[in-house]
Amino acid sequence: MVLTGVTTPALVVFGVIGAALVLFVSEVIPNDVTAIGVVVTLASIRPVLGIDIGITAGDAIAGFANPAAVTITAGVVAIAALDVVPIVIAAFAGVFAIVLTGCLIVFTLTCYR
Numbered sequence: 001m002v003l004t005g006v007t008t009p010a011l012v013v014f015g016v017i018g019a020a021l022v023l024f025v026s027e028v029i030p031n032d033v034t035a036i037g038v039v040v041t042l043a044s045i046r047p048v049l050g051i052d053i054g055i056t057a058g059d060a061i062a063g064f065a066n067p068a069a070v071t072i073t074a075g076v077v078a079i080a081a082l083d084v085v086p087i088v089i090a091a092f093a094g095v096f097a098i099v100l101t102g103c104l105i106v107f108t109l110t111c112y113r
């Protein structure tokens with residue numbers, strides 16, 4: 001199958017849409033993370049790959065009614081990333097790290113009542 005007349009930017013956007021469709025249907029990654037990933041991917045194609053698809057970073061977040069929505073989304077993503085920290089600590093340091101973390105949490109809670 002020859003794709004004559006289809007430009008590189010169009011193929012890139014079709015690829016992102018296809019990947020998003022697969023991720024939405026399979027739910028390998030949660031749908032909200034997939035949606036944010038699509039926006040970030042489309043906004044970063046031009047600066048990273050140098051392919052002008054007609055979307056700038058400003059265009060990517062223009063759909064939000066208020067810039068506060070972007071700030072809250074970034075905060076939610078940052079908090080979700082913090083959920084991974086104890087798992088990584090446990091994987092590398094073992095049970096001792098979990099016990100130490102628990103002791104630190106209990107100590108902190110008892111000191112600041």
